[in-house]
């Protein structure tokens with residue numbers, strides 16, 4: 136069933152919005168994780184690679200680069216949530232009685248879980264920004280001292296536990312999201328199910344594995 140007018144009112148329009156914004160957001164988390172791998176580089180003449188990298192991002196295009204990136208990410212995140220919300224309402228309107236069929240029950244569970252994990256990821260992002268970007272959730276936060284902030288932050292076991300737990304939720308969201316995105320973008324034939332599953336699993340393991348390694352490296356004293 137299609138409610139609303141035009142392409143963006145249709146379910147395929149919303150799925151395409153989810154897929155395109157999803158690509159952007161997945162791109163960001165992948166690049167963010169790769170950038171953060173500099174946590175593992177030794178300091179050069181007392182300067183940490185992560186701090187130089189943070190400085191580079193803040194001064195890119197005379198300081199406007201980071202704001203362009205922030206505006207793009209925020210717009211993508213808002214559109215992603217808007218489309219998800221719209222699809223939820225459309226699915227509810229189209230399903231006056233509960234499903235009997237097992238396949239439908241499974242797909243309803245997957246989309247419900249995407250909403251739950253999506254909310255967890257949203258809460259994580261807000262806490263994470265207050266923790267490592269704004270710094271008001273991190274005692275001893277120092278503007279521009281990215282290495283110091285990450286290490287001080289993850290030295291608190293429950294903070295590291297929070298990040299790791301959030302990453303477990305994020306892994307399920309990312310995996311199903313990449314899988315659905317590839318379907319929307321055309322890899323929908325059952326013949327490609329293996330490929331879609333493989334790509335989703337690979338990217339999820341790389342991004343989440345990298346992210347989880349940071350708190351573990353600090354907690355174990357490997358990075359200090």
Ligand code: HEM
Pocket residue numbers: 164167171189190192201205256260263264267268279281284285298305346347349350
């Ligand atoms: C353990 C994993 C992560 C670490 C160690 C980490 C580290 C950081 C640090 C240090 C900053 C501040 C950078 C600076 O001030 O120069 C930052 C910013 C940010 N992080 Fe993460 N991050 C992690 C995971 C994530 C994830 C999974 C997401 C998204 C789902 C995310 C989204 C962001 C965003 C949106 C910013 C703000 C960028 C800005 O506007 O300045 N981070 N992260």
